[in-house]
């Protein structure tokens with residue numbers, strides 16, 4: 001099993017998305033996992049769920065659960081679609097809430113820790129800031 005297959009499985013990224021690259025930045029203590037969907041894949045308006053033509057794409061990054069001692073970040077070029085009814089909208093990705101900079105699994109980890117410790121302690125331990 002190669003690194004892309006490994007991350008594809010442990011992240012549980014659903015089709016049409018797939019892991020296309022895994023990069024380790026030893027000096028920064030980070031792992032970047034690039035995820036993409038083929039240009040032929042149908043993309044849906046996040047409001048009405050209708051399949052819409054793609055307009056453009058924007059790079060977005062999400063902090064994910066650490067891999068061993070390395071901060072792990074998902075990176076994807078997220079398409080924006082042009083819906084006849086709702087205009088230009090960024091599609092929803094299956095691993096994160098609409099405007100979040102964290103994956104859903106990372107948010108669950110933070111919420112679980114907040115039940116046990118103060119906001120400042122959790123922020124310090126997970127190397128995140130309040131905003």
Ligand SMILES: [Zn+2]
Pocket residue numbers: 045046047048049050083084085086087
């Ligand atoms: Zn729509």
